[in-house]
Amino acid sequence: MVNIRSLDPSASPLDYYGAELRRMREEAGLSQPQLGKILYCTGSLVGQIETAKKVPTRRFSEQLDAALMTGGLFSRLVGLVLKSQLPTWFQPYAEMEARATYISSFQPQLVVGLLQTEAYARAVLGVRTDGDLDGRVAARMERQRVLTGEAPPVMWVVLTEAVLRQEIGGKAVMRAQLAHLLRMQEQEWVKIQIVPFTAGAHAGIMGEFNLLRFDSDPDVVYTEDFVQGHMTANPAAFREGSLRYDHLQAAALSVEGSATLIARVMEEQYGDRPEPDGRALA
Incomplete structure (x- = not known):
């Protein structure tokens, strides 16, 4: 039966x-x-998206544009839709992240969101999520488009060895995730870069943080707890974050050693065999 639920477009x-x-x-x-x-796809899926019960993916939107010859309308709208699926407190950071250079x-503890595979993200977000898990995963994948645009930001990531060895989603998911990092x-x-277990206590032992730099806007430091995120452009906070990051890079293995x-x-640990040059087998 066709779903004719009334919608308020606003x-x-x-x-x-x-x-x-x-x-x-x-x-x-x-x-x-x-x-x-x-x-x-099924007519049921179309109906669920029409009645705002299901979040559309970018692929669905691109196919829809081609089918209905919309001139790219839904491909443009889906970015706003997926951004709205992020937690309200996280959305300001996501906007800043998309503009950072x-x-x-x-x-x-975890692979940073911008480098997560879809399966890894689903395992992480599925531990405890309110609402549509598919929508939350799609929103996280949408954020990663910042790394594939015409002018992607330079991204430097430091992870601990624990991130590599904490099995999330099963061996196959972890194998694919580590191959994606490579x-x-x-x-x-x-x-x-990876901070090995042998580094002992290090400058990031108190928790995760991100530093965002911009061409014209003030630099930002972002931290997160189990309730919400905290973002500040306070110069003293950014200097402290930068100093901690410098110490973490010094404690970490080189980029080559990390690979x-x-x-x-x-x-x-996950049963894969890399090629002689260190890259994962296809």
């Missing part, structure tokens, strides 16, 4: 997307099942 970006989808589908003289057949990130490391604007450790953990 309620949210997701509601607006659904209302526009319904309007343009009806103008094209297509039922939900007919449009679903064109998009290689240099991102320095330290994570002692692939991203090949990009000239992405560098990854070797990542490959070794893949082989020893």
